[in-house]
Amino acid sequence: MKTLTVFTTLLAVSAAKKCIVKPKANANAGESSEPDNVLSTDEDSNDEPSNNGNEPTDNDRAELVEKARAEGKLPSDFKWGAATAAYQVEGAWKEDGRGESVWDHFTHLYPHNVETGRPGNEDSISGNVACDSYHKFDEDIKMMKIMKANHYRFSISWSRLFPDGQAKKEEGKWNVNEKGVEYYNSVINKLIENDITPLATLYHWDLPYALHEKYGGWLDYHSQYDFANYAEFCFEAFGDRVKNWITINEPWVNCVSGYRLGPGKAPYRCTGEAPRKLANETEGLDLQGGCSYEIGPSQYSPESEVLEANRPPQRLEDVWCSHNILLAHAQAVKVYREKFQKEQKGLIGITIDGEAQIPWIEPGMSEEQKKINEEYANLAAEFRIGWYSDPPVTGDYPQSVKERMGKDLPEFTEEQKAMLKGSSSDFLGWNTYTAHWAAPVEGQTPPTPEEANFENSKRDMWDDNCRGRGDGWTCIPPTLGSQAGSSWNTKYPPTIRVGLNWFSKRYEGLINNGIVITENGCAQPNYKVSRANDEVTKAYFESINQPEYADTYDEDMIEREDNLNGTLIHDTYRIDWYKGYLENLRLAFVEDKIDVRGYMAWSLVDNYEWENGYETRFGMTYIDFYNDPELTRVPKDSLTFLGEWAQANIQDF
Numbered sequence: 039m040k041t042l043t044v045f046t047t048l049l050a051v052s053a054a055k056k057c058i059v060k061p062k063a064n065a066n067a068g069e070s071s072e073p074d075n076v077l078s079t080d081e082d083s084n085d086e087p088s089n090n091g092n093e094p095t096d097n098d099r100a101e102l103v104e105k106a107r108a109e110g111k112l113p114s115d116f117k118w119g120a121a122t123a124a125y126q127v128e129g130a131w132k133e134d135g136r137g138e139s140v141w142d143h144f145t146h147l148y149p150h151n152v153e154t155g156r157p158g159n160e161d162s163i164s165g166n167v168a169c170d171s172y173h174k175f176d177e178d179i180k181m182m183k184i185m186k187a188n189h190y191r192f193s194i195s196w197s198r199l200f201p202d203g204q205a206k207k208e209e210g211k212w213n214v215n216e217k218g219v220e221y222y223n224s225v226i227n228k229l230i231e232n233d234i235t236p237l238a239t240l241y242h243w244d245l246p247y248a249l250h251e252k253y254g255g256w257l258d259y260h261s262q263y264d265f266a267n268y269a270e271f272c273f274e275a276f277g278d279r280v281k282n283w284i285t286i287n288e289p290w291v292n293c294v295s296g297y298r299l300g301p302g303k304a305p306y307r308c309t310g311e312a313p314r315k316l317a318n319e320t321e322g323l324d325l326q327g328g329c330s331y332e333i334g335p336s337q338y339s340p341e342s343e344v345l346e347a348n349r350p351p352q353r354l355e356d357v358w359c360s361h362n363i364l365l366a367h368a369q370a371v372k373v374y375r376e377k378f379q380k381e382q383k384g385l386i387g388i389t390i391d392g393e394a395q396i397p398w399i400e401p402g403m404s405e406e407q408k409k410i411n412e413e414y415a416n417l418a419a420e421f422r423i424g425w426y427s428d429p430p431v432t433g434d435y436p437q438s439v440k441e442r443m444g445k446d447l448p449e450f451t452e453e454q455k456a457m458l459k460g461s462s463s464d465f466l467g468w469n470t471y472t473a474h475w476a477a478p479v480e481g482q483t484p485p486t487p488e489e490a491n492f493e494n495s496k497r498d499m500w501d502d503n504c505r506g507r508g509d510g511w512t513c514i515p516p517t518l519g520s521q522a523g524s525s526w527n528t529k530y531p532p533t534i535r536v537g538l539n540w541f542s543k544r545y546e547g548l549i550n551n552g553i554v555i556t557e558n559g560c561a562q563p564n565y566k567v568s569r570a571n572d573e574v575t576k577a578y579f580e581s582i583n584q585p586e587y588a589d590t591y592d593e594d595m596i597e598r599e600d601n602l603n604g605t606l607i608h609d610t611y612r613i614d615w616y617k618g619y620l621e622n623l624r625l626a627f628v629e630d631k632i633d634v635r636g637y638m639a640w641s642l643v644d645n646y647e648w649e650n651g652y653e654t655r656f657g658m659t660y661i662d663f664y665n666d667p668e669l670t671r672v673p674k675d676s677l678t679f680l681g682e683w684a685q686a687n688i689q690d691f
């Protein structure tokens with residue numbers, strides 16, 4: 039509680055504040071939901087679907103919310119479940135006509151970019167097999183039951199449906215891979231048979247490789263149209279049963295990790311300062327790991343500037359990728375709104391990531407300095423989060439981002455702004471894990487309009503927990519919270535409450551069906567993560583009277599791959615994580631009156647953790663990827679814990 043008082047000034051949130059959202063009925067599995075104001079732009083207001091009489095009215099829901107708050111619980115229509123993503127769990131990478139995605143292509147081409155692989159074993163560095171959910175989905179459902187999930191968030195693999203990425207409908211028939219359609223139909227139908235509502239993500243980073251080769255993927259303006267066509271197919275084929283759609287998962291990660299920071303995420307473009315020093319930084323293909331120079335003919339912009347194939351990474355690729363992917367999101371929503379939503383009555387939105395920004399504090403710091411840091415925390419949040427969440431809500435980038443980026447920031451046309459505006463007004467998905475410190479960089483001034491560009495845009499602010507190092511990498515201590523099992527994955531439970539307040543205040547009245555936490559979770563601390571900072575972190579938190587956030591742990595918390603009787607199954611650190619985050623979520627709903635409608639734990643099962651491979655385990659279910667050909671699902675203690683938590687904290691559960 040002590041810590042939270044520090045944030046309240048920043049947030050300026052009063053408990054009595056009106057929530058951003060109008061109430062709505064939740065979709066039950068397989069039933070159609072009646073979204074509130076799904077077509078909320080002014081021109082569209084006539085098209086608003088009418089309540090068919092079977093759904094609770096606004097008043098009913100207001101009552102239900104009030105009752106839940108009075109009892110200190112989440113409301114009975116709360117979306118409760120777990121999340122996964124196609125490439126991380128499905129496997130079957132070349133079965134039944136699936137096309138290659140950028141992840142298949144680049145992990146195979148650059149196996150050294152993935153940790154913990156077994157030399158010579160391609161499956162150990164890729165999602166070739168992963169959890170084999172393609173064949174073992176029934177086993178996954180059993181795990182959902184243990185946590186009492188009423189929702190399941192999964193993603194659809196674009197290249198499983200359209201191997202070359204290009205969906206076309208000719209004479210009423212789509213050029214789709216029917217086997218892929220069969221698979222997703224069976225996933226959706228099984229969920230519904232089990233009273234679990236499907237929450238489908240259309241894109242979780244697995245771009246069809248053919249589109250990368252054709253025009254450089256997200257670097258090209260045309261990607262938005264290919265995405266919208268693919269989305270249209272999905273709405274048409276699955277929308278009778280899927281009533282909750284997420285267009286894009288984490289545009290920041292897809293674009294910044296994929297095209298700038300590299301070689302973290304496919305397609306491993308490295309246009310900025312690379313985190314790991316690479317053997318070959320400037321030219322040619324480096325098969326020992328490193329940046330990819332492989333790219334097809336590409337166009338950056340509508341002006342169709344044709345760029346040469348195999349060109350070295352260019353400055354601002356991440357910025358253009360972000361621009362195009364936000365447009366892709368909006369195009370897909372446009373298709374849904376115009377052709378499907380009225381009849382199908384589902385909800386659609388984007389899922390963004392981003393660390394809530396916590397104003398840096400020091401013992402003895404003046405009130406004035408605290409205020410300055412609070413302001414910088416908001417500025418940093420506008421860069422880290424608002425850059426991606428503003429366009430789909432308000433229709434444009436934040437003013438601060440425009441001013442500081444200058445000409446380096448692409449502009450949306452008026453038409454695009456209109457299309458973007460409200461494109462995530464049904465709900466906003468937020469993946470939350472960690473928080474970052476924020477403060478000004480000492481001695482630096484904000485860039486003047488003449489100096490405004492990408493490089494200068496953040497020079498006077500920490501937008502990371504890495505003091506003065508920009509949006510970078512391994513953090514200089516003290517980290518914000520205890521170190522979980524991935525370099526960036528620190529445990530700081532208040533982040534979820536701080537972030538929910540930030541969104542709620544910023545988008546007041548603009549989001550009709552609340553915020554859904556579409557991911558939250560941790561990797562059990564493991565041998566790959568250095569705990570060198572722990573003492574420094576501990577001393578720091580003690581100095582500011584918040585020792586609980588240092589949360590140092592002993593060796594027995596560290597996961598050992600060879601000890602099945604240890605934390606691999608008895609994952610107390612993860613249980614603690616969920617306890618802390620869920621309590622903060624509950625308080626955000628009950629006390630701050632934030633309209634938060636769902637929580638999806640990441641992840642249902644241990645899975646392919648991208649460049650971190652298989653020994654960074656985020657699952658609530660254990661799988662022995664290397665020794666067990668059956669890939670048996672073994673529930674961890676946290677899975678049962680979550681079921682119990684839901685029972686105790688969600689109304690009428």
Ligand code: GBH
Nearest residue numbers: 123288291391392509510511526640647656
């Ligand atoms: C999610 O993203 C993904 O959606 C999911 O697929 C993944 O398995 C899961 O997390 C666990 O990793 O590079 O220091 O600037 C995680 C959100 C946000 C975490 C960006 C890493 C980068 C920190 N990510 N963050 S840094």
